[in-house]
Amino acid sequence: MAEQMRIAIVDDEQDMRQSISQWLALSGFKTETFASAEDALRQIGADYPGIVISDIRMPGMDGMAFLKRLMSSDSSLPVIMITGHGDVPMAVEAMQLGAYDFMEKPFNPDRLTDLARRAAQARKLTLDNRALRRELSDGTVLMRKLIGTSPAMERLREDILDLGQADTHVLIDGETGTGKTLVAHALHAVGPRAGKTFSLVSCAALGEEELSARLFGPCQDGLPLVEEARGGTLVLEDIESLPNTLQARLLTFINDQGVPAETRIVAIANASDPSGSCEESLRTDLFYRLAAMRLNLPPLRARGEDVLTLFTHYAETFGDEYGATPPQLTAQEAAQLLQAPWPGNVRQLINLAERAVLQQRRGTGSISSLLMADTEEQGQTPQVTTEGKPLKEYVEAFERMLIDNAMRRHRGSIQSVMDELSLPRRTLNEKMAKHGLSRSNYL
Structure with missing residues (x-):
């Protein structure tokens, strides 16, 4: 954490700047110092990759004015204020304005390190969430995540672009692990609703009463999803699990919207659900409203050499993450990956790639053994081949x-x-x- 976050230290007293900087640098942080708030503001803006430690009493722009400027630019930026003995009431006011915390001089260096570390952790979480939100609203980024050059994936990307612009309700089905939720995000991001609300709920994860409240209200916290997603996209995962009473309410909601729909519904069905098909689980009138447009995601076993492309991509990603050299496939391992049945599809392959990298780092095992273990865990005959090619x-x-x-x-x-x-x-x-x-x- 410490090495990933910067700390901007703002104080007009050089000795104080240097002592704080040296102590935090010894604790593993990357620090930068500024003699005035004006200098700091030239370098610190929204999405600053770190936190700020600032004195309150400074010539020119004081710490309070500095804090207000920072909060107006990025209200989630952690700012730790340093106060003299007589400045405690001012520090309390700073907390009300949005400061992360304050320390009174003379302060315990260990406490400063602990406070900085907690603030840096909070900052990293904020920046990670922002990056994720940007990624999920960027159609170009999302389309690049749909990796593969097989004809099935080429068709899928073309269908997403077409249906994204069509802006009608969509039913996405496919086996578990094929990336249905990612496709729902992509449909939203490449269409006219990009940048508007994207709301998602699993119909299988909540009981009927809780799901009813979450979808239609009344909600204890915030708006029900049909209101929250107004003008945007509402994604209903595991649509085949939606109770009959809520199917009727959802149909009424869809019918009341008219054409074009104010809120787009993207329903996700699990094609490998043992209880039967989505069409059998839903009212006929609701099914045909939701399935105005339909996308069926290809299973991994039908995507040919995409299997090798995906394995290489994720092995390299996990290799970077774990600081390890990704395994290089042998001809036999490549053939086994191409022939594997992949009941868990891309999600299963991702897990396999991660385990292969960790295994490679330890210098033990083989990809073949990982595939065999997967097969045995799924209660299948311990072999990794399906139909011949x-x-x-x-x-x-x-x-x-x-x-x-x-x-x-x-x-x-x-x-x-x-x-x-x-x-x-x-x-x-x-x-x-x-x-x-x-x-x-x-x-």
């Missing part, structure tokens, strides 16, 4: 993965990839063209 498909998928991985490692350096794979330039160019790989994507 032509050998040519496995060879081409493995070849594409090797070239793709080498291009990633060498950041698009053709000469380095030629040397690693022992390929002449013309052969490498032909194979890249055949597999749809472009050097520009790796630079």
Whole structure:
């Protein structure tokens, strides 16, 4: 935490600035100092990646005026005020204005470190949440998360762009772990409602009474979702679990909106639900209102070499996260990944990639053993193959993965990839063209 967060120290007394900076630097923080509030404001704005420690009494702009300026720019920025003995009432006023906390001189350095660490943790959480909200409202970012070049994924991305603009109710179904909620976010982000409210609730996670209150009110905290999402998108996960009484209320809500709908409903159904299909679980009139447009997400086993692309992507991501070298697939492991049944789909593959990276860091085990363990846990026959595919498909998928991985490692350096794979330039160019790989994507 400490190494990820900056601390801006603002005090007109040089000795005080330096002593606080040195102490916090020893505690692992990255510090920067400013002799005046005016200097600090030139560097500190909204989304400042850290916290602020400021004296109250300073010439020019004092700490109180400085705090007000910071709060007007970013009300979630943690600001710790340093006060003299006579400034305690002023410090209390600063807390009312939004300061994170205050310390009275002379202060205990250990307490300052603890306070700074807690403030930094709060700041990181705030910035992470903001980044997530931005990501979930950025259609370009979300579409890039739909990884894969298989025909099924190409069609899915085209359908999302089309249905996003159509702005009608949508039913998304597919097996567990195929990314249905991500697709719902993408539909919202690429359409005319982008930037407006996106509300989501699981119909299976709440009891009927609680779900009724959450959807239609009365709510103890905030607005019911049908009001909260007005003008935006309301996503209903596990729609097949919606009780009959609430199905009637939802149908009334949809009918009362007219055309075009003020609130867009995106219903998500679990196609692998053992209780039956979504169409069997819902009233016929509600089903056809929700399924005005329909998206069926492909299972991972139907996406061909996307399996290898996804595994490589997530293995590299977890490798960065854990400071470990991601495992390099052998031909046998690649074939096993391509043949695995993947009942948990992309979610299962992500978990496998993370375990493979941790296993690689310890220097034990194999991807084959992880796949076998997954199969046994699911109560299936301990094998990782489903229906056979032509050998040519496995060879081409493995070849594409090797070239793709080498291009990633060498950041698009053709000469380095030629040397690693022992390929002449013309052969490498032909194979890249055949597999749809472009050097520009790796630079």
